[in-house]
Amino acid sequence: MKQFFAQRPLLRIAWVHLFSKKRQTIVAMLGVMFGVTVFIFQAGLLTGLQTYFIEKTVNTTAHLHIFNDVRTSRPQVLDLNSDTSSTWNVVRNQKPRDEERRLRNGYQILRDIERDPRVEGVAPYLGLQGILRYGMSQQAATLAGVEILREDQLFHIKDNLVSGQLQRMETLPNGIILGFGLADKLGVRLDDNITVISSKGVALEMKVVGISKTGITLQDNTRAYVSIRNAQRLLQQSAAYITDINVRLRDVDIAQSVATEYSSLYRYKAEDWKAANANIFGIFRIQNLTVSFVIISILVVSGFGIFNILMTIIYEKMPDIAILKAMGYRDGDIRVIFLIESIAIGSTGGLLGLLLGFIASKIVGMIPLNIQGFVSVQYLIINFNPLFYLAAFCFALTATTVAGYFPARKAARFDPVEIIRSR
Amino acid sequence: MSTKSIIQASHVTKTFTEPVEFKVLNDISLDVERGEFVVLVGPSGSGKTTLMYTLSTLDTVYDGSITIDGVDIKSLTKNALADFRNSMIGFVFQFHYLLPDFTVLQNVMLPAQRKGGLTQDEMEDRAMKTLALLGVADQAMKRSSKLSGGQQQRVAIARALINDPKIIFGDEPTGNLDTKNTSMVLDILNDLKTEYHQTILMVTHDVEFAKRADRVISIRDGRIVDTEEHYSPIPAVRP
Ligand SMILES: Nc1ncnc2c1ncn2[C@@H]1O[C@H](COP(=O)(O)OP(=O)(O)OP(=O)(O)O)[C@@H](O)[C@H]1O
Ligand SMILES: [Mg+2]
Numbered sequence: 001m002k003q004f005f006a007q008r009p010l011l012r013i014a015w016v017h018l019f020s021k022k023r024q025t026i027v028a029m030l031g032v033m034f035g036v037t038v039f040i041f042q043a044g045l046l047t048g049l050q051t052y053f054i055e056k057t058v059n060t061t062a063h064l065h066i067f068n069d070v071r072t073s074r075p076q077v078l079d080l081n082s083d084t085s086s087t088w089n090v091v092r093n094q095k096p097r098d099e100e101r102r103l104r105n106g107y108q109i110l111r112d113i114e115r116d117p118r119v120e121g122v123a124p125y126l127g128l129q130g131i132l133r134y135g136m137s138q139q140a141a142t143l144a145g146v147e148i149l150r151e152d153q154l155f156h157i158k159d160n161l162v163s164g165q166l167q168r169m170e171t172l173p174n175g176i177i178l179g180f181g182l183a184d185k186l187g188v189r190l191d192d193n194i195t196v197i198s199s200k201g202v203a204l205e206m207k208v209v210g211i212s213k214t215g216i217t218l219q220d221n222t223r224a225y226v227s228i229r230n231a232q233r234l235l236q237q238s239a240a241y242i243t244d245i246n247v248r249l250r251d252v253d254i255a256q257s258v259a260t261e262y263s264s265l266y267r268y269k270a271e272d273w274k275a276a277n278a279n280i281f282g283i284f285r286i287q288n289l290t291v292s293f294v295i296i297s298i299l300v301v302s303g304f305g306i307f308n309i310l311m312t313i314i315y316e317k318m319p320d321i322a323i324l325k326a327m328g329y330r331d332g333d334i335r336v337i338f339l340i341e342s343i344a345i346g347s348t349g350g351l352l353g354l355l356l357g358f359i360a361s362k363i364v365g366m367i368p369l370n371i372q373g374f375v376s377v378q379y380l381i382i383n384f385n386p387l388f389y390l391a392a393f394c395f396a397l398t399a400t401t402v403a404g405y406f407p408a409r410k411a412a413r414f415d416p417v418e419i420i421r422s423r
Numbered sequence: 424m425s426t427k428s429i430i431q432a433s434h435v436t437k438t439f440t441e442p443v444e445f446k447v448l449n450d451i452s453l454d455v456e457r458g459e460f461v462v463l464v465g466p467s468g469s470g471k472t473t474l475m476y477t478l479s480t481l482d483t484v485y486d487g488s489i490t491i492d493g494v495d496i497k498s499l500t501k502n503a504l505a506d507f508r509n510s511m512i513g514f515v516f517q518f519h520y521l522l523p524d525f526t527v528l529q530n531v532m533l534p535a536q537r538k539g540g541l542t543q544d545e546m547e548d549r550a551m552k553t554l555a556l557l558g559v560a561d562q563a564m565k566r567s568s569k570l571s572g573g574q575q576q577r578v579a580i581a582r583a584l585i586n587d588p589k590i591i592f593g594d595e596p597t598g599n600l601d602t603k604n605t606s607m608v609l610d611i612l613n614d615l616k617t618e619y620h621q622t623i624l625m626v627t628h629d630v631e632f633a634k635r636a637d638r639v640i641s642i643r644d645g646r647i648v649d650t651e652e653h654y655s656p657i658p659a660v661r662p
Contacts, residue, residue: 007536
């Protein structure tokens with residue numbers, strides 16, 4: 001230490017200055033530390049949850065979803081054929097046509113898409129609402145009519161099974177896979193038989209061959225998988241009847257452009273996963289913005305702390321600055337002294353902040369929470385992306401250097417004549 | 424340009440505009456020879472300090488020209504001027520301006536560290552020798568704030584000498600000292616002149632000081648009134 005300083009008078013001066021103002025220096029450091037800690041913790045927590053959610057979403061919603069965008073309120077036939085500006089038409093009880101939900105040539109489109117080299121997997125889907133009954137308990141459910149192996153290729157259903165086997169959906173003619181929450185509410189367990197009743201009044205006896213848990217609460221509480229054939233039977237439809245096609249791409253990032261391409265090609269609505277979850281991403285953006293604001297404000301405040309302490313030092317050490325200049329130290333040397341001081345505060349505070357942020361994240365990540373909300377998680381998922389640590393540190397260092405620059409420049413511009421004269 | 428002169432000032436005029444326009448230096452021309460001990464005297468407010476600042480390159484805002492060791496001061500950039508001062512000029516002010524949290528040795532080494540070119544050991548060696556010359560070598564490891572006023576001023580002189588400057592400038596260096604310390608500092612400066620042929624330019628009110636000088640320059644109202652003649656310490660009425 002002694003030797004190190006011996007050859008670096010500017011460093012020694014900076015060190016002496018900070019040391020002579022221990023309390024203020026520590027307060028300024030704590031300010032930076034606090035800012036960086038909040039940065040690390042908030043960013044880790046927020047993006048951890050968001051990444052978790054996006055992962056889940058990418059795994060449980062298709063990259064592309066092709067469906068018939070049914071307008072439930074059709075334009076009135078009468079309105080189309082007469083001038084509404086002078087007359088007033090009333091036709092009551094015009095009902096949406098049921099048939100419109102189906103994808104004509106659904107299977108042909110499916111085979112077509114399957115040949116697209118960008119596509120990893122395609123799965124047909126027939127969705128319907130139904131009532132599940134088990135003894136006296138009954139629950140409304142969203143029934144997904146699927147070809148289970150194709151569906152698995154797209155959504156990795158197997159990974160989410162907490163009990164049961166996927167293959168039994170193929171081997172048994174009436175297998176059903178229930179969401180975890182749904183099974184729980186019905187009180188059924190694996191291999192129990194339940195009754196499924198559709199809105200058409202069709203009732204089927206089905207056997208629970210699997211229970212799945214995705215972590216997305218809404219899905220786990222309402223979703224059940226049946227074979228597409230059974231779904232068609234529940235809707236009293238023929239074997240070609242499907243309402244949706246889900247597509248998994250090799251590269252998820254091209255989803256949007258492929259979606260536009262398919263919708264013009266097949267004349268059905270093709271929606272990519274981001275559009276399907278647009279509202280969630282909107283919320284994410286607002287969250288990120290809010291947190292950025294908080295972090296920036298804290299760092300600005302800590303910047304003021306550094307500005308303040310440097311200004312105090314500079315005015316106190318004016319005679320020192322004057323004599324250094326008289327003995328031939330350059331303006332740049334003086335500037336360096338005070339920049340060293342602010343960088344020392346910034347980097348020490350920053351490093352402490354990184355450490356504290358890491359520890360805080362680790363501790364919070366270990367507390368079992370069992371949140372049942374938006375998504376269900378046992379522990380808070382925290383992102384330990386090293387980029388955050390780098391960004392937080394750079395940010396802190398930039399803020400402190402900027403805060404230190406102005407006092408440093410001021411000190412460098414002091415006129416030694418004026419200072420020595422006023423003594 | 425005579426090689427004998429180390430400082431040549433010609434027609435130096437300086438005007439303050441604040442608070443009122445006021446010619447503090449009025450057409451001053453003077454030469455200082457190598458190894459000469461020159462003393463600037465004059466009543467309070469006559470412009471001695473101001474002249475010292477301009478001659479020593481600290482103040483560069485004036486009309487006229489000043490040449491030191493053949494270098495036109497106004498032609499130097501800010502950094503070049505700092506480097507020039509570092510190697511050519513030593514200062515002793517009325518106040519010592521030692522860095523209080525530094526040891527005596529560290530203080531004395533500061534100009535040498537800026538200059539560079541020596542190893543750490545060589546610098547320390549030289550600093551110790553200079554301190555010894557001034558009789559304060561035993562204080563080297565003390566913090567400068569712990570020294571007596573006289574000791575501090577001697578350390579300040581050591582600091583001014585460390586880079587072997589061509590000229591020492593002083594502004595009432597004994598102004599804050601008692602008679603005993605004053606005569607000690609005077610002896611030291613005298614030795615520097617007689618034994619080391621150090622060029623010295625001092626502002627002073629001290630008659631003793633003026634007596635030992637090679638030349639006394641009297642300033643009144645920003646003009647040199649009569650060189651050579653000894654100064655009488657009766658304050659003149661301010662203009
Ligand atoms: N920055 C300034 N602005 C305006 N006037 C100044 C400034 N600096 C000095 N003066 C004036 O210039 C005059 C000369 O000042 P200077 O300090 O050179 O006098 P001096 O001869 O050293 O006096 P003393 O013996 O009291 O130290 C004084 O009247 C002073 O008030
Ligand atoms: Mg003066």
